[in-house]
Amino acid sequence: MQPSSPQGLVLRIDAKVCHVEVDGERRQLPLAGKLFEDKGHERRPLAVGDRxxxxxxxxxxDAVLPRSSQLHRRAAAEGEEQAQVLAANITHVLAVASVREPAFQPELVDGVLATAARERIPATLVLSKIDLDEALAATWTRAYADAGVRVLGTCTVPDRSTEATLRELGTLLRQNRSVVVGLSGTGKSSLLNAVLPGVQLRTGDLNHIRQGRHTTTHTELIPLPGGGHVLDTPGVRNFHLFCVGSQELQFLFPEIAQRLPHCEYRSCLHDGEARCAVKDAVERGEIAASRYRSYHTMLQDALAAERPGSKASRQPARGGGRRRPRG
Ligand SMILES: Nc1nc2c(ncn2[C@@H]2O[C@H](COP(=O)(O)OP(=O)(O)OP(=O)(O)O)[C@@H](O)[C@H]2O)c(=O)[nH]1
Ligand SMILES: [Mg+2]
Ligand SMILES: [Zn+2]
Structure with a gap:
């Protein structure tokens, strides 16, 4: 590589071209074949946010520079296990989940939070549309506060908007390069519009979304006037961890790992072992049942993938993969 080679920042990736910011100007460059030669286990050779x-x-x-961080999930691909990198070089993850419409999905939220924890990227849960059910919003806020997660409850409906939390969100966004992740229709683009002056992203109506159509169709890196960048993403339907070992998993759930010293067995996986402090904490309501269910589902997945000769981890986890927590 020549020292004078120009560098750029990937703003958006379409099917055949990549939008790159070079010296303050946006260029559309083809995805050269050579990039696909050494992409390892990644589905695509580069991601939004890459330099x-x-x-x-x-x-x-010509080349992709090493990343400081990445948010990736297991890609739903046939054959070899692959990672889909949603965003590269980010400093903050915003998991956006609405209280209702669409319903809160703990497994998806926990998948995003666990992935961020694994990459050591700070994360915040944005609990959106709290106007639709304040009691339920309070329940989820408590569950995640018990897990040590920062929660911002938001409403962007004019006259009912939650000004303090939207301001806090604005500050977070200006200080970071954030990626916004969540189900379609949870209000990700609406939040960015409400918080960031001058940003006018297209937002959807729920009928459209119920038919399975996303409003935001591309991940796009948006530079912010007051500093920072944000990546708005199209909704995801699931968020499965990519390659996490069964022993490592609990350390992505701080409230579970914290109890390990009190379990009878030092190698306790909190999966039915005797005298398990995690089981006791769930029974006493100190760990949210939904968080434990997410952990348990991911654990079965990890154990299945570790079995010799198994190509398992893409299959739904034993007993847990399709179960909807009661909330
Ligand atoms: N009641 C209520 N509705 C909201 C709120 N925020 C957004 N909505 C509505 O939710 C719908 C979806 O909003 P979007 O911002 O397009 O959702 P999105 O997450 O960006 O969706 P995708 O781009 O498809 O992933 C729109 O009809 C918004 O008006 C809120 O705080 N309260
Ligand atoms: Mg959107
Ligand atoms: Zn245990």
Missing amino acids: VVLDATGKAI
Whole structure:
């Protein structure tokens, strides 16, 4: 690589072209075949947020620079296990989940939070549409506060908007390069519009979303006027951890790992072992049942993947994969 090779920042990736910011100007560059040669277990050779080096012509991407962080999930692909990188070089993850419409999905939220924890990226749960059910919002807020997660309850409906939490969100966004992740229709784009002056993203109506159509169709990196960047993403339907060992998993759930010293067995996986402090804490309501269910589902997945000769981890976890927690 020549020291003078121009560098760029990936703002958006379409089917055949990649939008790259180079010296303050936006260029659309083809995805050169050579990038696919060494993409390892990743489904795509680069992600939004990547820094890239262009070739001498400035018209092709020559290389992707090492990432400081990435948010990735297990891709729903056939054959070999693959990771889908949703965003690269981010400093903050916003998991957006609405209280209702669509209903709160703990497994998805916990998948995002666990992935962020694994990458050591700070994360915040944005509990959106709290106007639709304040009691339920309070229940979820408590469950995640018990897990040591920062929760911001928000409403963006004019006249009912939660000004203090929206301000706090604005501050977080300006201080970070954040990625916003959640189900379609949870109000991700609405939040960015409400918080960031001058940002006018398209937002959807729920009928459209109920038919399975997303409003935001591309991940796009948006530079913010007061500093920071944010990546708005299309809704995801699930968020499965990519390759996590069964022993490692509990450390992605702080309230579970915290109890391990009180379990009878030092190698306790909190999966039915005798005298398990996690089981006791769940029974006493000190750990949210939904959090434990998420952990348990992910654990069965990890154990299945570790079995010799198993190509298992893409299959639904034993007993837990399709179960909907009662909340
Ligand atoms: N009641 C209520 N509705 C909201 C709130 N925020 C957003 N909505 C509505 O939720 C719907 C979806 O909002 P979007 O911002 O497009 O959702 P999104 O998460 O960006 O959806 P995708 O781009 O498809 O992933 C719209 O009809 C919004 O008006 C809120 O705080 N309260
Ligand atoms: Mg959107
Ligand atoms: Zn235990």
